[in-house]
Amino acid sequence: MMKHWTAPIYAFFSPLPSIQYVDGRHCHIFSCLGRHCKQTVWRYLDTGDKGSTSNLRKHVKSCWGEDTLTAVSDAANLNIARDAVKKCTINSTITAAFEQKGKGKTTYSTQPQTKVEIRLELDCLFVWLALTKECRVEIIHWVAESLRPFEIIKDCGFQSLMKTGQPEYYLPHLSTVS
Structure with missing residues (x-):
């Protein structure tokens, strides 16, 4: 099954996911390679979208930032993407972690101004x-x-x-x- 995992998104996760049964359902558990991220992303294998990467992309976008996700997504293959991820730093703003859900204005960022x-x-x-x-x-x-x-x-x-x-x-x- 791993031979089909050629999308650059897999570069953000440990190359070998753990395989577990959760409530009798077979799933792969991907561990994020983010420096301080302990998050795992689960993919159940008994569903029609068992090859979907949308949940992986969603995590990478929130953990690494959209700029990094876009840059690595343009890689020609998984090996090039893995090399790019090793060189990347997490570039999301601190407010992404504490993003307001309701009204309000987000005003602080860790990224330097232009x-x-x-x-x-x-x-x-x-x-x-x-x-x-x-x-x-x-x-x-x-x-x-x-x-x-x-x-x-x-x-x-x-x-x-x-x-x-x-x-x-x-x-x-x-x-x-x-």
Whole structure:
């Protein structure tokens, strides 16, 4: 059966899957080769789609990132794909792991910004400063009125509370509040 596994998607998984019976059903269990991934993907052999790779692709997309999946999918054969996977690093954003299912805006990424994004951000910086001045005043007022130490700006709970509902909200630096 393994001789039919020539698709590049198999390069992301251990070359020899474990074979088990789960609830009396025969299945192959593929182990992901991601550096910190302990995930396994099961493929039952008593179904009509026993050769389907869609569940493997779905895992690779969430674990390694769509860019890596696309790049390796273009490989000519499985051996070339395996070499490419060895050289790859996981490139998905940290927010992919904590992706919001409902309303909200995803704002953080581990990937560096492009020059165009940096220029756009610098252009918007002056607008941000004008918008957050009133917010800074309110935070200073709240800290002073409730006799809280200025260190509260560094508190994770406070930051979470302030960013709830608006994750792009700017919190001023400790020295700005004090």
